[in-house]
Amino acid sequence: MEELNCRGLACPRPVLQLKEMFEKGTPAAVSVIVDNEAAKENVSRFLEH
Amino acid sequence: MNRKKLGQAMATLNREAALTMQDFSVSACTDITGFGFLGHLAEMVVDSGVGVRIRSAAVPVHREALEWAAMGLIPAGAYNNRTFREKFVSFAQDIPQRIQDVLFDPQTSGGLLIAVAAEEASDLLKALIDQGILDPAIVGEVVAAPEEMILVE
Numbered sequence: 001m002e003e004l005n006c007r008g009l010a011c012p013r014p015v016l017q018l019k020e021m022f023e024k025g026t027p028a029a030v031s032v033i034v035d036n037e038a039a040k041e042n043v044s045r046f047l048e049h
Numbered sequence: 050m051n052r053k054k055l056g057q058a059m060a061t062l063n064r065e066a067a068l069t070m071q072d073f074s075v076s077a078c079t080d081i082t083g084f085g086f087l088g089h090l091a092e093m094v095v096d097s098g099v100g101v102r103i104r105s106a107a108v109p110v111h112r113e114a115l116e117w118a119a120m121g122l123i124p125a126g127a128y129n130n131r132t133f134r135e136k137f138v139s140f141a142q143d144i145p146q147r148i149q150d151v152l153f154d155p156q157t158s159g160g161l162l163i164a165v166a167a168e169e170a171s172d173l174l175k176a177l178i179d180q181g182i183l184d185p186a187i188v189g190e191v192v193a194a195p196e197e198m199i200l201v202e
Contacts, residue, residue, distance in 0.1 A: 015121045038125035045121035
């Protein structure tokens with residue numbers, strides 16, 4: 001499983017990093033670590049999208 | 050992306066709309082800024098003794114904003130706005146998440162939300178259109194019940 005460490009990043013950046021990762025190829029599974037509520041919500045929305 | 054229209058929306062002042070509404074029976078008005086559409090509407094509803102029903106499909110929203118909201122490009126302020134005012138807001142079950150998110154989004158350009166006597170609403174709308182105001186719309190109505198709640202349909 002691929003892991004993306006987004007600790008310390010404010011709202012749009014975790015999603016943008018994730019988007020960059022998906023543009024190189026969709027991983028079978030990805031674990032994204034965030035440290036704030038907005039980032040958690042945004043990453044969840046991106047992955048459901 | 051329609052940059053021209055976005056730029057135009059951001060550069061538009063409320064002066065013309067404010068002057069236009071002075072000929073009508075306006076009971077409340079606010080500019081929609083950082084608390085988002087629903088945050089500012091909640092400010093009007095709290096302690097008013099009345100409720101508001103909103104037709105979400107009628108609220109003017111930039112198409113790009115909906116695309117980005119669906120992707121999770123939502124500022125932290127939108128979540129704060131929601132937490133602050135969600136007890137005054139009830140969404141119908143079929144309202145998609147992205148619509149709920151943009152209605153709380155602080156990224157607005159300060160357009161006016163005007164409460165006007167129902168029988169004058171379409172004349173005010175026509176006057177705003179005649180003044181060349183960008184995308185004016187009737188987005189809902191004041192209702193007697195439920196009191197001090199915003200129903201989003």
